[in-house]
Amino acid sequence: MNVRLEREWPALGAVAALYLFLAxxxxxxxxxxxxxDLALANVPVLLVAAGMTLVxxxxxxxxxxxxxxxxxxxTFGVFVKAGLPLWLxxxxxxxxxxxxxxxxxxxxxxxRAPSIVVTLATMIIWRESLRWSTGGAWIEDLPAxxxxxxxxxxxxQAVIVxxxxxxxxxxxxxxxxxxxxxxxxxxxxxxxxxxLAGIPVKQVLFGVFVLMGALTGIAAVLNAxxxxxxxxxxxxxxxxxxxxxxxVGGTPITxxxxxxxxxxxxxxxxxxxxxxxxxxxxxxxxEKAVQGAIILATVLFxxxxxxxxxxxxxx
Amino acid sequence: xxxxxxxxPITTPLVLEARQIRKSYGAVHALRGVSFDLYAGEVxxxxxxxxxxxxTLIKILTGAVEPDAGEILLHGERIVENSPAKARALGISxxxxxxxxxxxxxxxxxxxxxxxSGSLLRRVDWRSRRARASELLARVGxxxxxxxxxxxxxxxxxxxxxxxxxxxxxARVLIMDEPTASLGDQDAASLxxxxxxxxxxxxxxxxxSHRFEELFLLANRVTILRDGISxxxxxxxxxxxxxxxxxxxxxxxxxxxxxxKTTLGETVFEVRDLxxxxxxxxxxSLTIRAGEIxxxxxxxxxxxxxxxxxLFGLAPLxxxxxxxxxxxxxxxxxxxxxxxxxxxxxxxxxxxxxxxxLSIAVNSTLASLGKISNxxxxxxxxTEKQLANDCIAKLGVKAPSADTLARNLSGGNQQKVALARxxxxxxxxxxxxxxxxxxxxxxxxxIYHLIGRLAASGLAILMISSETLEILGLSDRxxxxxxxxxxxxxxxxxxxxxxxxxxxxx
Numbered sequence: 001m002n003v004r005l006e007r008e009w010p011a012l013g014a015v016a017a018l019y020l021f022l023a024x025x026x027x028x029x030x031x032x033x034x035x036x037d038l039a040l041a042n043v044p045v046l047l048v049a050a051g052m053t054l055v056x057x058x059x060x061x062x063x064x065x066x067x068x069x070x071x072x073x074x075t076f077g078v079f080v081k082a083g084l085p086l087w088l089x090x091x092x093x094x095x096x097x098x099x100x101x102x103x104x105x106x107x108x109x110x111x112r113a114p115s116i117v118v119t120l121a122t123m124i125i126w127r128e129s130l131r132w133s134t135g136g137a138w139i140e141d142l143p144a145x146x147x148x149x150x151x152x153x154x155x156x157q158a159v160i161v162x163x164x165x166x167x168x169x170x171x172x173x174x175x176x177x178x179x180x181x182x183x184x185x186x187x188x189x190x191x192x193x194x195x196l197a198g199i200p201v202k203q204v205l206f207g208v209f210v211l212m213g214a215l216t217g218i219a220a221v222l223n224a225x226x227x228x229x230x231x232x233x234x235x236x237x238x239x240x241x242x243x244x245x246x247x248v249g250g251t252p253i254t255x256x257x258x259x260x261x262x263x264x265x266x267x268x269x270x271x272x273x274x275x276x277x278x279x280x281x282x283x284x285x286x287e288k289a290v291q292g293a294i295i296l297a298t299v300l301f302x303x304x305x306x307x308x309x310x311x312x313x314x315x
Numbered sequence: 316x317x318x319x320x321x322x323x324p325i326t327t328p329l330v331l332e333a334r335q336i337r338k339s340y341g342a343v344h345a346l347r348g349v350s351f352d353l354y355a356g357e358v359x360x361x362x363x364x365x366x367x368x369x370x371t372l373i374k375i376l377t378g379a380v381e382p383d384a385g386e387i388l389l390h391g392e393r394i395v396e397n398s399p400a401k402a403r404a405l406g407i408s409x410x411x412x413x414x415x416x417x418x419x420x421x422x423x424x425x426x427x428x429x430x431x432s433g434s435l436l437r438r439v440d441w442r443s444r445r446a447r448a449s450e451l452l453a454r455v456g457x458x459x460x461x462x463x464x465x466x467x468x469x470x471x472x473x474x475x476x477x478x479x480x481x482x483x484x485x486a487r488v489l490i491m492d493e494p495t496a497s498l499g500d501q502d503a504a505s506l507x508x509x510x511x512x513x514x515x516x517x518x519x520x521x522x523x524s525h526r527f528e529e530l531f532l533l534a535n536r537v538t539i540l541r542d543g544i545s546x547x548x549x550x551x552x553x554x555x556x557x558x559x560x561x562x563x564x565x566x567x568x569x570x571x572x573x574x575x576k577t578t579l580g581e582t583v584f585e586v587r588d589l590x591x592x593x594x595x596x597x598x599x600s601l602t603i604r605a606g607e608i609x610x611x612x613x614x615x616x617x618x619x620x621x622x623x624x625x626l627f628g629l630a631p632l633x634x635x636x637x638x639x640x641x642x643x644x645x646x647x648x649x650x651x652x653x654x655x656x657x658x659x660x661x662x663x664x665x666x667x668x669x670x671x672x673l674s675i676a677v678n679s680t681l682a683s684l685g686k687i688s689n690x691x692x693x694x695x696x697x698t699e700k701q702l703a704n705d706c707i708a709k710l711g712v713k714a715p716s717a718d719t720l721a722r723n724l725s726g727g728n729q730q731k732v733a734l735a736r737x738x739x740x741x742x743x744x745x746x747x748x749x750x751x752x753x754x755x756x757x758x759x760x761x762i763y764h765l766i767g768r769l770a771a772s773g774l775a776i777l778m779i780s781s782e783t784l785e786i787l788g789l790s791d792r793x794x795x796x797x798x799x800x801x802x803x804x805x806x807x808x809x810x811x812x813x814x815x816x817x818x819x820x821x
Contacts, residue, residue: 176694179688186677190671193667197653197682198682256670
């Protein structure tokens with residue numbers, strides 16, 4: 001695997017520093033229960049951020065994933081309630097996610113509408129359609145084996161985290177080893193050059209958004225089974241969390257570069273802030289402020305580095 | 316030193332003088348000593364081949380570019396620290412080949428932007444602004460409304476607005492760069508009347524055009540540029556068409572061009588009556604044999620790049636067919652073209668030839684991902700590395716390793732990587748668009764050797780170039796384009812720079 005850490009090391013350094021500091025100042029942070037809860041809570045962001053990495057590498061954005069997450073979760077609940085077998089229902093929900101992703105991708109790649117506007121529109125449409133069709137009511141009275149896939153809490157938790165990590169690792173591996181990912185990076189760097197090199201740019205772009213939808217669907221399913229009911233308003237701010245993690249992980253918002261390793265570090269860093277504050281005895285209301293500061297620091301750091309690189313190039 | 320005979324009233328004052336202007340971009344010497352003078356009430360033509368330095372000279376006069384050496388005098392006073400704003404304030408206006416209006420502003424606003432000054436917070440007097448615009452438009456004989464959005468106008472209409480803009484700036488020196496390139500005959504005629512009128516009022520005009528008949532109609536004097544040097548200035552009445560062409564080309568072929576001895580094979584590539592209105596290509600036909608280099612010559616804007624793009628599936632064709640080894644191809648996208656065995660190394664390498672953020676290895680394998688991955692699309696890192704290293708060795712790319720980013724390579728080496736990408740696809744036909752543009756002299760020769768070797772290996776090569784010497788030195792045959800059409804085909808031993816230029820100017 002091609003690990004160069006050119007752009008990831010600031011985030012990696014911050015994570016290392018934070019965890020080292022916690023080991024000294026608040027060793028109880030390392031209790032198994034805490035780490036397990038931290039992992040569980042970040043499963044949705046991790047999977048969505050994986051897709052978002054590709055979306056941003058290809059120089060686009062998708063802010064509809066939070067709404068899509070809610071729709072896929074509710075769909076999953078409705079399918080299970082309607083009697084679809086528990087092994088089949090997740091695939092149905094993932095398919096719905098992919099289909100909604102295809103709507104985004106179709107409008108962006110074939111109609112050439114700007115992704116920020118398209119996904120802003122679908123973000124609102126999906127959220128509001130869901131509110132209208134469910135009346136805001138949760139999907140309740142699900143079969144007993146819905147929660148934790150009927151595996152019991154401990155095994156269920158382990159399975160969820162394992163699925164997410166394995167998927168992410170697969171994705172990471174694929175990004176280095178599947179030729180189609182080359183096409184994604186090339187398109188994000190310079191779509192005209194990629195087109196002239198014979199890469200089917202539109203299809204690649206479309207595929208990335210479908211994948212984004214499918215991953216969000218998986219994230220929604222893994223999140224839903226943690227509870228006995230499915231809320232109709234889940235996934236709020238999920239798109240922002242995912243974008244933040246990708247950016248903090250060193251993927252420039254202008255596309256063409258970036259890595260899934262960086263995104264993993266970004267999720268880990270931003271996701272650890274809340275629990276860390278709690279264990280350090282600081283008011284957890286500071287969580288968002290600290291996260292914001294980290295994002296700002298990343299951007300400033302990058303700007304400084306660019307500035308220095310330019311000065312060196314001139315000299 | 317300037318040698319010229321002047322047939323102007325001695326009484327007109329000298330307006331502008333350029334003395335020994337020099338300018339290099341890196342290793343490329345754009346201007347190597349240009350001297351030039353301009354009198355009030357004179358139309359002074361500036362001619363030269365593509366790359367002779369006309370554009371650079373204009374940029375220097377208008378303050379867009381700073382010269383390395385030499386000086387510019389306006390009314391005998393040296394212009395120091397020239398800038399676009401300063402040049403305009405001094406009364407030097409320019410009208411470019413392509414109109415450069417703000418498409419979302421109205422005609423009146425566009426005109427006002429060029430001339431109004433004052434505080435950014437001043438109140439806009441819309442009525443006088445419109446009245447002024449109407450008056451200027453009437454003067455140039457344009458019927459467009461001052462309230463029309465500039466972007467909604469046709470090219471000729473926009474060009475007339477540009478001229479109105481220049482009038483408004485009260486230009487004492489007006490530079491016109493191919494002003495008729497986007498105009499029809501009628502609009503051109505009213506432009507000529509206007510030029511004459513301005514001259515009568517004492518405006519000094521620098522007029523650049525490839526259309527010699529216009530120059531004979533309008534110009535008092537002409538200065539010929541060649542290779543960044545002002546070769547000669549003479550009265551228009553003293554020269555003929557043939558003189559101008561001889562002076563523009565003016566040198567013998569030297570031996571920088573290694574034409575490899577090749578025996579030409581069968582016809583590999585054939586294009587019949589290809590038309591594409593979106594790209595402005597009309598009824599193009601050509602054939603290329605195995606091992607042959609077909610040069611495609613013509614002026615900038617003659618449709619050579621557009622023909623290459625049409626062949627590569629970048630725009631839908633109206634008619635015509637493309638045959639490879641006698642089989643008809645249907646190419647609707649670059650992906651189809653690549654599959655069929657075509658390769659296209661585009662002009663403007665830094666933008667579309669290589670992807671600057673990616674490594675040499677990734678760049679060189681980008682068009683042949685199938686080769687470095689198995690049937691399920693998994694990349695084979697070892698194969699990739701090997702292929703990339705092979706091409707580095709074969710093409711002589713100078714870089715620390717295959718992982719070096721393209722942005723850290725020199726122009727010549729980037730071009731080699733762009734070539735490597737396409738050679739890896741085992742193409743039958745290679746289309747090169749300005750293969751040595753902006754590359755320093757040493758690297759140029761390397762690229763020429765490379766192209767020669769590729770032809771010798773049996774490739775059919777279509778080479779677009781604006782450098783007549785490059786075309787003559789490398790091509791087996793030369794097709795000349797003008798206005799989207801192929802207007803002539805020359806055998807290598809029959810082709811001369813004069814002949815090519817004459818054809819290109821038709």
